[in-house]
Amino acid sequence: MSSTLATSTHTATTHSSGQGSGSLPLAADLTVTVHTITQAATVTLIVTGVIAFYLLTCLIWPFGRCRRCNGAGKHKSPFGKAYRYCGRCQGSGMRVRIGRHVINYIRAARGAGTNTVSKGDKK
Template sequence: MPTTPATAISTAATHGSGLAATVHTAGQVATVALIVTVCIAFYLLSCAVWPFGKCRRCKGVGKFKSPFGNAFRHCGRCDGSGLRVRFGRKVISYYRRTRSLGSNSTSKADKK
């Protein structure tokens, strides 16, 4: 005698087929937005304090060893400094430059 389940619910309906939309509450969305905002603010603050990172090409050394012999040459990307400007610092500099170019009564362009 074959056994059948007591209910006729398909397995796709009970285990999720990936088509059902997930419903998020406003509190969950606000919490995620707050966490993302705090992380971005912390990153920009760290970029303001430490604007440089290691050059990715030379790994912060600033030079490459010649394939033949013991000669070294300077890294072309960082000009031998071993440093690069971090992305967050570029964002901060862009914001400051754009804000300073705005027209207001205390602008340097108005005083000429």
């Protein structure tokens, strides 16, 4: 049945003189466009959900392990058995996650926009 439909579609598109059956290719183009828009909307929804989930986890757990010292807070010296505190995390073993930086930036920008009038300037 699909080969009959494909043949009739091919015949209608190749032999049409611009009259009568010209709506068949338009319907096929519309179907492809709707399918593409649906795929784009689905991908956008999934990406938005993943970003929202990541920002939520950054809100709950703002710190991650330091990548330089692997969360230990100290390095072994290259010569000997001495340990030094990690310079990147200052010995805490933790770092602020990128998503938490984004949340802090959004909060600061929103706070700067709403608190523009000081108490002394009110009339």
